[in-house]
Amino acid sequence: MSIIEQTINPLSQFLYAMKAPETKRQWPNRLKFVFDFLGLPGNLDEQAMLFMTLCKEGGTRVIQNKIIEFISYQVQRSQKGEISLSTIPNYLKAMKLFCEMNDIHVSWKKICRGVPRGRHAANDRAPTREEIQRLLEYPDRSIKPVVYTMISSGIRIGAWDFLKWKHVKPFHNEKGEVVAAKLIVYAEEADEYSSFITPEAYDSLKAWMDFRASYGETISCDSWLMRDIWQTTNMNYGAKLGLATAPKRLKSSGVKRLLERALWEQGIREVLKKGERRHEWKAAHGFRKFYKTHTEQVMKPINVEITIGHSIGVSKSYYRPKESDILEDYVQAIDLLTIGNDRIVLKKQVAELQQKSKDNEYIIRGKMQEKDEQMKVLTTRVNSMQSMLEKLIVGLNKTTDQQQLNTLAESMFASGILKSQNVPT
Numbered sequence: 399m400s401i402i403e404q405t406i407n408p409l410s411q412f413l414y415a416m417k418a419p420e421t422k423r424q425w426p427n428r429l430k431f432v433f434d435f436l437g438l439p440g441n442l443d444e445q446a447m448l449f450m451t452l453c454k455e456g457g458t459r460v461i462q463n464k465i466i467e468f469i470s471y472q473v474q475r476s477q478k479g480e481i482s483l484s485t486i487p488n489y490l491k492a493m494k495l496f497c498e499m500n501d502i503h504v505s506w507k508k509i510c511r512g513v514p515r516g517r518h519a520a521n522d523r524a525p526t527r528e529e530i531q532r533l534l535e536y537p538d539r540s541i542k543p544v545v546y547t548m549i550s551s552g553i554r555i556g557a558w559d560f561l562k563w564k565h566v567k568p569f570h571n572e573k574g575e576v577v578a579a580k581l582i583v584y585a586e587e588a589d590e591y592s593s594f595i596t597p598e599a600y601d602s603l604k605a606w607m608d609f610r611a612s613y614g615e616t617i618s619c620d621s622w623l624m625r626d627i628w629q630t631t632n633m634n635y636g637a638k639l640g641l642a643t644a645p646k647r648l649k650s651s652g653v654k655r656l657l658e659r660a661l662w663e664q665g666i667r668e669v670l671k672k673g674e675r676r677h678e679w680k681a682a683h684g685f686r687k688f689y690k691t692h693t694e695q696v697m698k699p700i701n702v703e704i705t706i707g708h709s710i711g712v713s714k715s716y717y718r719p720k721e722s723d724i725l726e727d728y729v730q731a732i733d734l735l736t737i738g739n740d741r742i743v744l745k746k747q748v749a750e751l752q753q754k755s756k757d758n759e760y761i762i763r764g765k766m767q768e769k770d771e772q773m774k775v776l777t778t779r780v781n782s783m784q785s786m787l788e789k790l791i792v793g794l795n796k797t798t799d800q801q802q803l804n805t806l807a808e809s810m811f812a813s814g815i816l817k818s819q820n821v822p823t
Contacts, residue, residue, distance in 0.1 A: 409446040411499040417588060420556045423651070428492040435468050446496070453502050462504050465493060469512055476514070483514045524687035525679050529666055530737050536660035540624060543606040544653055545685065546599035547581070547623075550735040552689030552706035553593060555682035557583050558650045563607060564619035568600055569725065576600050578729060580721075583707060592721065593705040594728045598736050613642035624648040657681045692734040701727045 412429065416422045426442055433445040440448065453461055472486045490513060497504055525533075530549065534542055547553070565582040579600040581593045595603075603623065611617045613628065625645040648656075658681050661667040667677055679687070686706065693702045700717060701724050703710050710717065786809060 407443070407446075408450050408496070408500045409443050412446070412496045415495055415499050418556065420554065420650075423556075424488075425492040425495070428489045429496055432465075432468055432489055432493050435471070436464055449496075450500065450502075458502060458504050461497075461502065462509065465490075465504070465509055466512060469509070473512075473514060487513055522676060522684070522687075523679050524691050525684045527737060529679075530688070532664050532666055533657075533660055534737065536664055538627075538656065538660065539606065539609060540627070540648075540656065541660055543599070543602045544624065544656065546602045546737065547595055548682070548685040549688050549737065550596040550599045550732075551581050551583075551593040552686045552693075553581070553583055554686065554707070555654050556650045558624050558648070558653045560584050560587065561623040562619065563617065563621045563623060566595070566600065566603060566623070578725060578732065580725075589707065591704070591707045593707070594725060596732050596735050598738050610642055610645070615642040615645055621645070622647040624653055626652075654682055689735065693728075693731045695734060696730040697727045 409426075413422070413426070416425060430442045430445065433442070433449060436449070436452075438445040438448045438452075449461075469486060469490070472481065472489070473483075475481050476483045476486065490509070494506055496502075530545065534545055544558075548555075560583070561581075562585070565585050566579055567582075568576045568579040571577050576597045578597065579595045581595050582590065583593055584590045606623075607617050607621070610621075610625070615621070615625075622645065625648050628642045658667070661681055667681075670677065690702060690706060693705070700710055700713060701719065704719075704724065705728065
């Protein structure tokens with residue numbers, strides 16, 4: 399073996415090929431799962447070296463047979479209900495990348511023929527608004543900025559490894575009110591893109607940063623959005639201790655643990671029943687589904703895909719909207735992405751009062767018109783009565799003809815002047 403070959407670390411080659419934070423977190427564990435099945439001892443680095451030795455001593459055919467044996471075993475586990483079929487290709491992807499990066503030539507075409515096709519989309523749902531409200535009641539100041547930001551932007555959990563205060567840029571209207579805020583996701587990375595958050599989410603983030611500053615932390619544009627928790631009060635005197643001056647970034651794994659802990663303690667997540675393998679909605683990814691489900695009701699689907707960092711394929715070469723265009727589209731979805739009741743209830747109450755005012759105005763106009771009609775009828779009757787009375791007086795003065803008096807009395811009865819037809823005979 400040459401000196402160059404000795405210095406090459408196979409695990410380093412594998413890690414070099416991974417870009418996304420979630421891939422870096424999950425794929426090494428999946429690779430170790432395969433190595434453990436193959437019976438290789440030691441940690442992942444040691445197992446990688448032993449695997450390379452096995453390849454050189456036994457040849458690629460031995461490795462190929464081992465991988466097929468691994469897949470067959472996992473298929474048997476899926477048939478027993480221990481794992482899902484969709485998890486098997488995930489292990490295979492990690493193994494394939496390791497081999498490719500270390501020039502291990504295996505016939506993946508043959509191997510993949512026996513790999514079963516699992517469900518591409520998980521059968522889980524988005525959380526309901528009521529469940530999110532219960533989650534927000536968890537007694538941790540960082541839970542609101544985390545949840546509000548995730549449900550109003552659709553970011554992945556891994557985005558928290560990159561988000562700083564400078565990546566949040568509010569938009570104000572003519573009155574100086576925040577209408578939304580821009581969120582730069584994966585800043586300065588190859589996968590960088592822009593999304594937006596609601597005024598509710600921005601206010602929550604601002605309150606979180608102000609709270610940290612009140613305990614001595616120096617907040618700057620480079621401050622991490624999420625940081626570790628510090629002791630805030632002196633148990634004896636209740637005084638601020640100022641122990642927030644040395645902040646440490648809270649990684650995405652820490653944010654995920656925060657969400658999972660809150661779900662359990664708020665009674666939203668319960669122990670799975672026998673035979674169940676998944677909860678109804680995922681702790682972090684569920685918020686991403688909430689965002690997509692609600693924004694698609696009012697936004698252009700292609701803008702939804704852009705704001706959650708999905709590839710839009712060849713459309714990217716032709717569809718290039720301005721930031722203001724996407725923002726204008728996003729503003730339509732703000733009410734659907736707002737969890738706090740105050741804003742929505744107030745807006746609903748104003749709308750109801752306006753509608754009630756319109757209804758009352760319509761009723762009043764109808765009543766006024768009805769009164770006008772009644773006044774016209776009464777005026778006509780009064781004029782008629784006055785005319786008849788004048789004729790009666792004249793008639794009584796000029797004649798004592800009984801027939802003429804009867805005719806006049808009948809006329810007065812018909813017009814309503816007389817209540818009963820008391821006509822003399």
